[in-house]
Amino acid sequence: MSHFAVIGAGQAGASLVARLRAQGFDGQITLLGDEPVPPYQRPPLSKKFLLGEMAEERLYLRPEAWYAENGITLRPGCQVQAVLPAAREIVLKDGEVVTYDKLALTTGARPRPLPGAIGGDLSNVFSIRTLDDIRRLAPHVVHGARVLIVGGGYIGLEAAAVAAQKGLQVTLIEQAERILGRVAAPETAAYFRALHLANGVSIREGTGLERLLGEGAASGAILSDGTHLDLDLVIVGTGILPRTRLAEEAGLLLDNGIACDATGRTSDPHIWAAGDCASLPRGTGRLRLESVQNAIDMAECVADNMLGAGRDYAPHPWFWSDQYDVKLQIAGLSTGYDRLVTRRDDRGARSHWYYAGDQLLAVDAMNDPRGYMVGKRLIEAGRSADPTRIADPATNLKELLTP
Incomplete structure (x- = not known):
């Protein structure tokens, strides 16, 4: 029976093991996490949880019992000392050795x-x-x-x-x-x-x-x-750094995180990576995304590829931030923009639309869910919209989705 191991029990690790089972993998799955709790959501930590508006159990991505019910061996509070690719072994801090057929590194990031x-x-x-x-x-x-x-x-x-x-x-x-x-x-x-x-x-x-x-x-x-x-x-709050120690000591290629090809496979053919720790080829450089959405989407793509799908991961980034009574929603990546278009309405909604020439790159939407939704769909379709129409509050944004 094949054994797939995952090191890192955050959003990416939890998403990856769930996807393996959903796609019909019937082998052994082990999820190793260094924190003494089941995988949980991080965004509410500094918001609703710190404000006392969310109980700890509501942070958990799934009830702890779910993992056993789905044949997934969850090992919280487990410290990994080393990965030995030649032997396909994981060495734990207490000396225990876990063997694997395929391995995914979803080790996340640490605060700077x-x-x-x-x-x-x-x-x-x-x-x-x-x-x-x-x-x-x-x-x-x-x-x-x-x-x-x-x-x-x-x-x-x-x-x-x-x-x-x-x-x-x-x-x-x-x-x-x-x-x-x-x-x-x-x-x-x-x-x-x-x-x-x-x-x-x-x-x-x-x-x-x-x-x-x-x-x-x-x-x-x-x-x-x-x-x-x-x-x-x-x-x-000075940013985060990808957690790459295990990959580096295992001899894997690093480049702005753990370097992966477009499928999420690392420089070792039996090891993949996903989430905050992993970087992908993009143009002439590499891209590493730090977001919940990327952790989920990349992890699910990697799970498919560990099962032989051979599918390239094509990220469509989106992010959000809650501050006071403002919900900021971001679609796309604004890198390389040369023009910004602002849209406002009489309800206090506001959005900033980033263009490079005539190409829409990204949208920052402040209490403007419609602007965010339309901008996200346009960006994902590789389409743009006339900036003058965007800036005109009389424009019905949904009409821009019609080819």
Whole structure:
């Protein structure tokens, strides 16, 4: 009986094993996860879960019993020491050896830490990635506490929104010249800057963290402009790094993560990868996507290919972010845009449409689900729309879907 093993019990790993069974694979499946809980959703951690609006059990992607019921051996709290491709073996930290016929690496990503010299090892400095991170952070998120958030990407901004809603005094710093500098247009950044300022968040752009002050716990911070802040806690939201140690030590090719071909197969013919840890060929470079949607879609494609489908993965990226009462929905990738078109309506909906020449690349939709839906469908079909019609609030967007 064939044995397919999956290392990494996050969204990608859970999606991959479910797909294997759904596609009729009747061999042995083992899902190895280093956290002591079943696979769970990460996006609600820094939102509804931290706000106390979601119970832990609702985070789980499936009830723990589902895995056994479907013949999947789920091993939470399992530390993998090494992968030995020549022997097709997985060596666990306690010395146990697990053999496999095919292996998928869905090891995800880890938060980018603060340099030790800055003081990232203090007890009240937190990242937001795992359930344990939020459990440790939650007791510090109390009304009136002074929090410094390092990083003005979506992780930092979402943390700032929750902290402000909980009544904390929030300062957010971004070392680059503006928030959302890598992922969104200045117009989208301006929208969210104004939203946070209106909710009492102090935003300092072009400002880095020089060092944290305190013994054992952070009591203050010195910023790059010389400002001194008194603090009760620090949240670090400076991005994530793909978890590639096992792949690197196994001799697999790395390139912006674990390098895969278009089917998700790594440089070893018996090993695949999917999710945040994996990169795919795109044009003359490589693309690595950090999103729930990509974790699910790529994992399902990889599962099919582990069963012999030979199907190339063609991602259609979409993302979302919830901040206060604003739902941001993003379709496509804006890299290479040279024109931005803004659409507004009298209900407060707003969307930014990215073009390269006449080609629609991406849409940022703020409380505009119709704009998002239409933009997503156009992008996935490889079609565009007349920018003047997009900008005209009288245009019925659904009409743009008609060829």
